[in-house]
Amino acid sequence: MIELRRLHRFFGSTRAVNDISFEIEKGQVFGFIGPNGAGKTTSMRILATLDLPSYGDAFVDGFSAVNDAERVKRRLGFMPDAFGTYPDVNCREYLDFFARAYGLVGRERMKACQHVMGFTGLDVLATKPINGLSKGMKQRLCLGRALVHDPSVLILDEPAAGLDPRARIELREMIRELAVDGKTVMISSHILTELAEICDCVGIVERGELLAVGSVAEMESRLAKSASMRVTVLDRAPQVAEWITSNNPDCKVKVKVIGNAIDFELPMDQRSQAKLLRGLIEAGFDVASFGVVDRNLEEVFLNVTKGRVQ
């Protein structure tokens, strides 16, 4: 469980985090979305006890990251966007070191290391020096390090940055598995479509302010003023498009014909959708499919943020 309570962090005149509050329930995956310089990393670092807020507090499992840092550290796995490695150390030794640093001893330590190496698929690279690892492998190692003490809360700062599509899918699988295990996960990312699939909840920040927060579906419906519709017909697509424009004078839609499919927009209202479908069929068009196109989170993001940078 994570809570940010009126979190502020100023760097001189830069308001990196400006009054952000939200809660993440246990077992949820929370997506933290925002353009560059929005304050994602700053908020996450405060949660991870690496920085102190100018005002407000962040809580992990009810413990303040400011005043009970060591209790927070025990429960929290943090994967920073950039992380350091040691020269002359291999993956296994790296994980073993952090397991020791988290106070694991004896068989417990062995098991923890083996478990995370299996989980992240690093076991085949155990004796490989870290300097020789690829970006994706390093990301896995960092995730493994964050998991080695079996934390109940995970904070991942842009874990997917620099990964190829396959690695991204694998990462998504891993995160999903962790959520099933009951871990609370907070992920920041620019890659929004990706978050939509794994997040229960997203928050959008810009210039240190939280612009919107809620479940993915909620955000979409809240922010979508109209629904994107798509009709596929067997033939006569241009006529269908014409028919739609002429029969719906109230919606100044941009109707687009792509092959046999026609894209257009309707007010978010199921009654008018049903009416349109009936009209189409009665007019004798062969409708193959009719439905709402999923608006992706990307659009929501572009809608909500203004592209301001600080």
Added chain:
Amino acid sequence: MSDVAINMPGDRSDDAPEEILEGKLIVTDPLEPKTRWESWLDSISDWVNPILVKESRQALKSRQFLATFTLLLACCWGWSLLGVAIRMPGIYYVPGGRFMLVGYFLILAIPLLIIIPFFAFRSLAAERDDGTFELLSISALRPWQIITGKLGSAALQMLILLSVLAPCMTFTYLLRGVDILFVVSILFYGAVLCMLLSCVGLLLATLTRARHWQVLISVAFILALGLVCVWVCFGGSVFINQAMAVIPFNQPEYWVGQACLLTAVGCLASILLLAASARISPRSENRSTRLRIAILVTHFAMLAWFSRYFFKFDGEVGLIAGYTFASTFLLMVTGSMMTGEDSLLSARVRRGLPKTTLGRAFLMLLYPGPGTGYLFAAANLIMIFVVALMLAVSKGFNGRNQEVEVLNFALVCASFGVFYLGLNRLILRLASRSTLTGPVLGFVSCVIMIGFGCLVPLTVQFSLAKYIPDSGDYTMIQLPNLFWTTVEVVDGNNYAEIGGLLHPLAAVVFVAAALVLLLNIVLLPASVHVRRVATPTRVQQEEAELNPQPEVEPQRQSPWD
């Protein structure tokens, strides 16, 4: 080690630690202890500082360490052959041990006094540069463990290097002319100096994160190490040639002296290490109390040793002066840093404040904050004078000139300390609106202030030289000049004026100090009177879960129950 990363079926390398069993990839853990010896070692390592374990593993693979090791080995062998060759015909009948020992000593000095302390410095600074330090600080490792782990790995490298030299040292013994205790002493003090310099290096590594300062500090540090090394090499070789015969190993007093020296080293090292670990602790943590206790212990240790020698040498007043000087120096340096502490106490620190008024009255001086820090230093400085007075009286104070001088010296030292630290505190208090705080700032501002206190009167006096007769003499303008005033108090002969006991200058400085102290005390409540905050219920809950109260067994009421 295998360079093949992923072993696809078909391109398996033979040394990869895995087997394919029934189409399933079974990975054997390369670090899984296999022999009994290894598993024993592994279980031991659970008790060792994790940083030490990691760094010894690293060192075994690192080229840097291998190079140092090989070079040292080569030098030792080279010198052994060369030295024997130079002394060749005589070596069978003239004791040549001392000559050989000097050579080994010089060879050892460079790794011990330059390389290892600098590695300790770099290894901590590199953690901060490379971003691994953040990973350490979110782990369960305490700052103190990080620092001692670094020191431990320096110690380990040192032991390995020393072990290279052990056979050579034995060789010098076989050549006659050296005492085995002497060889051991040299190795031991070499090691002690190496560790002390490593502590300094660790503290320096925590001073700044800014790149340019970091570079400047490392250059300055290596130059300083070079100087120390040259100095030790020179002094050491003279010492080996001259002093060996006169060291009284068989007298108990010699060993008491060693104990005194080691106490000093231990105290200094613990202050350095605690300061380093305070510097890498988060700002919300209590970073002062342990350091203040260490400073207090150091002060008491000085007091104990100086009084021991004072009584042993039958009331030698020079020892009172020595104690006064050493402890004033300690408290001025540490006190100036304490007055620069952050005056905002985090809720976490306030939670740990003593609960009772009585507890607060006694322990207040150990709690963080510049106000309490100043009072702590002032209390210690006052103690210096009281102790000096008590020591003088205990030997039957009879108003001898020397005694009067030394007591005035103690008074003037303590008063100047209280005065300048108090002034520093007041100035920093005014500046505390700005974001700048910190022990380094406190130290720097105190040095600047004392510098001004000396330079301004000197400039004034010498620019007015035309109008003042005997301008080379002490005048009242020099009052803020700490050094000249102190010298004047000790050397001057104005005692007759006030009953022959109190020097008027000492009296003036004392009054000034008292005023500054009073002003600080008046202003204190604002900064010291912080409310203790309650421990959050969530923390109490967990405490209760972790340490359940032992269940009270129902007492048997009667033997027949």
